[in-house]
Amino acid sequence: MSNVQSLERALTLLNVLSDYPDGIQITRLSDQVGLSKSTTHRLLSTLLNMNYVVKDGETDRYKLGYQLIYLSRNILGNVNVIQIAQPFLKNLSEDVNETIHLCIEDNGEVMYVDKIESNQTIRMFSRIGSRAPMYCTAVGKILLSGMSGDNYEEVVERTDFKTKTPKTITTKDRLTEEVETVIKQGYALDNIENEEGIRCIAAPIWDFQGKVIASFSISGPSNRITMERVNDELVRKVRETSMIISRQLGYRA
Numbered sequence: 628m629s630n631v632q633s634l635e636r637a638l639t640l641l642n643v644l645s646d647y648p649d650g651i652q653i654t655r656l657s658d659q660v661g662l663s664k665s666t667t668h669r670l671l672s673t674l675l676n677m678n679y680v681v682k683d684g685e686t687d688r689y690k691l692g693y694q695l696i697y698l699s700r701n702i703l704g705n706v707n708v709i710q711i712a713q714p715f716l717k718n719l720s721e722d723v724n725e726t727i728h729l730c731i732e733d734n735g736e737v738m739y740v741d742k743i744e745s746n747q748t749i750r751m752f753s754r755i756g757s758r759a760p761m762y763c764t765a766v767g768k769i770l771l772s773g774m775s776g777d778n779y780e781e782v783v784e785r786t787d788f789k790t791k792t793p794k795t796i797t798t799k800d801r802l803t804e805e806v807e808t809v810i811k812q813g814y815a816l817d818n819i820e821n822e823e824g825i826r827c828i829a830a831p832i833w834d835f836q837g838k839v840i841a842s843f844s845i846s847g848p849s850n851r852i853t854m855e856r857v858n859d860e861l862v863r864k865v866r867e868t869s870m871i872i873s874r875q876l877g878y879r880a
Contacts, residue, residue, distance in 0.1 A: 636662060637670050641679065641691065650688025708832060708841050709741050712872045716743055716843055719868050723861065725847040728827075730766040731840070732774075733758070735782040737767045740841075747847070759821065762786050762802050763795050765829035766842040768815035771806050773831060773839025779806075795820045814865055815842075816857070819849055826852040828861050830869035835877025843868070 643659050644651065651659075657667040671689055674680035678694040712729055720727045720743040729741035737759040761767030761782065771779060788797045796802050809815040817827040829844035845852065845861055852861070870880070 644691050650690035711875050715872050725845050729843045732770040763820040765815040765817035765827040766844045768809050769829045769831045769842035772809040830865035833873040833878040
């Protein structure tokens with residue numbers, strides 16, 4: 628079945644406009660889509676009337692309108708990060724043969740919303756629906772790294788820093804230094820800080836707005852999840868999986 632030409636052209640305009648959040652002038656837009664200026668103007672006029680496009684009167688630049696958000700309201704509301712992430716996390720688990728956790732933040736704590744077991748035995752206290760502190764877990768540090776300043780301060784002020792292992796972070800200042808490092812490097816470590824003998828590496832999942840909405844980790848005994856393995860293999864793999872899942876949610880780096 629052939630496309631309706633005017634509809635195809637209008638949608639092409641919207642696709643191009645999506646690459647210009649600050650707007651684009653009509654002459655350049657016409658060149659981008661390969662249409663005459665008069666045709667482009669006619670299509671834009673209809674899109675303007677229906678609020679799919681807005682025009683800045685001072686710069687004469689066109690950009691996407693809020694009607695598109697209205698159209699996507701149900702899609703965005705129904706996005707299920709667990710369902711979307713699960714096949715990719717299963718692939719990661721099979722690849723590294725270690726346990727994978729998927730977590731979200733809830734009331735200043737980590738909540739485990741999915742867990743994929745490896746075929747290697749490991750004694751861990753995590754289970755779906757259970758909670759953990761943010762300051763001593765890799766997934767928690769990732770979630771903290773995505774918070775706004777006020778939200779971060781609120782959560783940290785309520786944190787009861789307890790020593791769980793000799794390596795546990797126990798002060799606000801030390802945690803803030805760690806979170807700043809996490810932001811710079813794009814992943815977080817639980818370097819035997821929450822459970823004796825367990826090391827984890829975690830990465831973020833971003834949504835279409837660039838917000839960290841979840842985190843996932845590779846967890847295992849420190850004799851298998853060695854720092855050499857972390858640096859040589861696992862950092863790259865969690866970063867790759869992070870980007871794959873986030874792009875499924877509309878994230879654009």
